[in-house]
Amino acid sequence: MKRVKKELPVEMVNISKNFGRVQALKNVSCMVDYGEVLGLLGDNGAGKSTLIKILVGLYPQDKGEIYFEGKRVQFSSPQEARAMGIETVYQDLALVELMSISRNFFLGREPTKKVGPFEFLDKRGMDEVCAKALSEIGITIRSPDESVSLLSGGERQSISIGRAIHFGVKLLILDEPTAALSIKEARKVLDYVREAKKRGLSVIFITHNINHVYPVADRFTILDHGIKVGDFDKKDVTPEDVVNIISKGEAT
Amino acid sequence: MSRRGLSGFREWLKYRLPKYPEIGVLVGFFVVFISFSVVARHFLTSESLGAILTIGAELGIVAVGVGFLMICGEFDLSVGSVLGLSSMIFAILANTGVNLVLALVISLALAGLMGLMNGIIVVKAGIPSFIVTLGTMMLWRGVVLAISGGFPVVFAPSSPVKYALSGRFAGDFRTSTLWFVAITLILTIVINRTPYGNRVFATGGNKEVAKALGVNVNRTKLMNFTLSGILAGFAGCIQFSRFGSVDALRGTGVELEAIAAAVIGGTLLTGGYGSVIGTLFGALLIGMVRSGLVMAGAPAYWYRAFIGVILIIAVIINTKVRGLVIK
Numbered sequence: 001m002k003r004v005k006k007e008l009p010v011e012m013v014n015i016s017k018n019f020g021r022v023q024a025l026k027n028v029s030c031m032v033d034y035g036e037v038l039g040l041l042g043d044n045g046a047g048k049s050t051l052i053k054i055l056v057g058l059y060p061q062d063k064g065e066i067y068f069e070g071k072r073v074q075f076s077s078p079q080e081a082r083a084m085g086i087e088t089v090y091q092d093l094a095l096v097e098l099m100s101i102s103r104n105f106f107l108g109r110e111p112t113k114k115v116g117p118f119e120f121l122d123k124r125g126m127d128e129v130c131a132k133a134l135s136e137i138g139i140t141i142r143s144p145d146e147s148v149s150l151l152s153g154g155e156r157q158s159i160s161i162g163r164a165i166h167f168g169v170k171l172l173i174l175d176e177p178t179a180a181l182s183i184k185e186a187r188k189v190l191d192y193v194r195e196a197k198k199r200g201l202s203v204i205f206i207t208h209n210i211n212h213v214y215p216v217a218d219r220f221t222i223l224d225h226g227i228k229v230g231d232f233d234k235k236d237v238t239p240e241d242v243v244n245i246i247s248k249g250e251a252t
Numbered sequence: 253m254s255r256r257g258l259s260g261f262r263e264w265l266k267y268r269l270p271k272y273p274e275i276g277v278l279v280g281f282f283v284v285f286i287s288f289s290v291v292a293r294h295f296l297t298s299e300s301l302g303a304i305l306t307i308g309a310e311l312g313i314v315a316v317g318v319g320f321l322m323i324c325g326e327f328d329l330s331v332g333s334v335l336g337l338s339s340m341i342f343a344i345l346a347n348t349g350v351n352l353v354l355a356l357v358i359s360l361a362l363a364g365l366m367g368l369m370n371g372i373i374v375v376k377a378g379i380p381s382f383i384v385t386l387g388t389m390m391l392w393r394g395v396v397l398a399i400s401g402g403f404p405v406v407f408a409p410s411s412p413v414k415y416a417l418s419g420r421f422a423g424d425f426r427t428s429t430l431w432f433v434a435i436t437l438i439l440t441i442v443i444n445r446t447p448y449g450n451r452v453f454a455t456g457g458n459k460e461v462a463k464a465l466g467v468n469v470n471r472t473k474l475m476n477f478t479l480s481g482i483l484a485g486f487a488g489c490i491q492f493s494r495f496g497s498v499d500a501l502r503g504t505g506v507e508l509e510a511i512a513a514a515v516i517g518g519t520l521l522t523g524g525y526g527s528v529i530g531t532l533f534g535a536l537l538i539g540m541v542r543s544g545l546v547m548a549g550a551p552a553y554w555y556r557a558f559i560g561v562i563l564i565i566a567v568i569i570n571t572k573v574r575g576l577v578i579k
C-alpha cells in the first residue's frame with residue numbers, strides 16, 4: 001500500500017511481525033485521522049493487540065514503517081510513545097487500586113509546590129484539578145481522595161480516559177475498554193469517547209464486539225489472522241455486515 | 253437522625269479509615285501501654301520509658317527503612333547482617349585512629365552500597381528480593397564472622413560522635429531517640445507529600461500500571477534498597493556508640509523484628525500500602541513489650557512469644573479493616 005499524501009496523526013504502513021514461525025501480522029496498514037474514532041476489529045487472535053503493541057513500542061516490527069504526524073518514528077518503549085502524546089488505556093492496567101483517584105490521575109507527572117530547595121506534592125491542587133477535569137468531561141466522583149479500589153470497572157475506565165483528555169493526549173488507544181463492563185457502564189464509557197473526539201483527540205478503539213464500538217466509530221479496520229480484511233466507512237456498513245466480515249474473514 | 257449518624261460512620265469506615273494505616277497500631281500501642289502501667293510497678297518511670305525509647309529507636313531506625321522498602325513491594329532480610337557489618341567496620345576504623353566522623357561516613361556509605369547491591373540483583377536478575385536478601389544476609393554475616401574471628405571489637409574512648417549518636421540527655425533518654433523521630437518525620441513527608449512518595453506507592457501497588465504511566469520503577473526500588481541499607485548501618489553505628497563494642501552476632505534477628513514492626517504498623521506485606529508513622533509505633537510497641545514484660549515479672553523468654561501473638565492479632569485487624577475497601 002502506498003502512503004496517504006495527507007499528514008495524519010498516525011499511519012502504519014505494511015507492518016509484518018512473526019513470533020517464531022507464527023505470522024502474527026502480514027503487510028497490515030492502518031491509519032487514523034485527526035478527531036477520528038477508528039474501530040480496530042477482529043476475532044481473538046486476529047492481531048489487533050500486536051499491531052497496537054508495535055505502535056507504542058512494546059515490540060519492534062519485522063517489516064514496515066510507522067509515521068506520527070507525518071514523521072517516521074520507532075518508539076522503543078511505551079514511555080517514549082507517551083511522551084509524544086500517545087496514551088494507551090488497557091483493560092486492567094489503568095489505575096493503581098490502592099491509591100486515591102487524584103494520586104492516580106497525576107501519577108508520573110505530579111504537580112509540585114516549591115518550599116525552599118524542596119519540591120512537595122501540591123495535594124490540594126491535585127484534588128481540585130482532578131475533580132474539575134473529570135467533572136468537565138461529565139465524570140462524577142464522590143471525592144478525588146477516594147481509593148480506586150472502591151470504584152467500578154466502568155468508573156476506572158472513565159477516569160483513565162478523562163486523564164488522557166486532560167493531559168492533552170493526541171492519540172488515545174483503548175484496548176477492549178468495554179469488554180468487562182455492564183451495558184449501562186459501557187454506554188457511559190462511549191460517552192467519554194465521544195467527548196474525547198469532540199476535543200479533537202484521535203481514538204483507536206480495539207474490540208471484538210462491533211456493538212461496543214459501532215455507535216461511536218467513524219471507520220472500521222478489520223483484521224483476520226494477521227491480514228487486513230479492509231477499511232470500511234461507517235456509512236457503508238451495518239453492524240451485521242461487520243459481524244459477517246469478521247466471521248468470514250473476507251469482505252463480500 | 254440516628255440512622256444518618258450510623259451511615260455517616262459507615263461511610264467514614266469505608267472511605268476515610270483506610271487512609272490511615274496506622275490507626276490499628278495506635279490503638280494497640282495505647283492498650284498495651286495502659287496495661288503495663290497498671291500491671292508493672294516501675295513501668296511509668298523515666299528510667300523505664302528511656303529504656304523503651306532506646307530499644308525502640310534502634311529497632312525503629314532499621315524498621316522505617318525496611319517498611320519504606322516494603323511499600324514499594326520489596327523485602328530486605330539482610331538488614332541485620334548489614335547492621336552488624338557496618339558497625340564492625342565503624343569499630344575497626346575507630347580503632348585504627350580514623351576520625352570518627354569519617355569512619356561513620358564510610359560505614360554508612362558501605363551500608364548503602366550493600367543495600368544498592370541487593371537492589372541491583374533484584375532488578376537486573378528479576379529474582380524475588382526475599383531470596384536475594386536471604387543470600388546477602390548469610391553473605392554479610394559470614395564476612396562479619398571472618399573479619400572479627402568471632403571476637404568482639406571494643407572502642408572505649410568517649411567522643412562527640414558517639415555522644416551525638418547515642419548519648420544520654422535529660423537523665424534516662426538518649427539522642428538516638430531524636431534521630432529516630434527525625435528520620436520518621438522526614439520519611440513520612442517524603443512518602444506522603446512528594447512526587448517520589450507517590451511513585452513508591454505506585455511501584456508497590458501495581459508495578460505494571462506504574463510502568464505504563466512512565467514511572468521508573470527500577471530506580472525507585474534501587475533508591476529504597478539503598479535507603480534500607482543506610483538506615484540499617486546507621487542503627488548499627490548507634491548501637492555501637494551505646495555499647496562501646498560490637499560482637500559478631502550483632503543484629504541477628506533484627507530483620508524479622510523490623511518486618512514485624514512495619515506490619516504491626518499497618519504496612520501491607522505485598523506492598524503499595526503502609527505508613528512510616530505506623531512503623532514507628534510498631535517498633536516502640538515491640539520495645540515496650542520487651543522491657544514491660546520483664547518489669548511485670550514475666551520470664552524474659554516470653555518476649556518473643558508475646559511479640560508473635562501481637563503480630564498475628566495486628567495482621568488480622570489490619571486485614572479486616574482493609575477488607576472493607578479491597579474485595
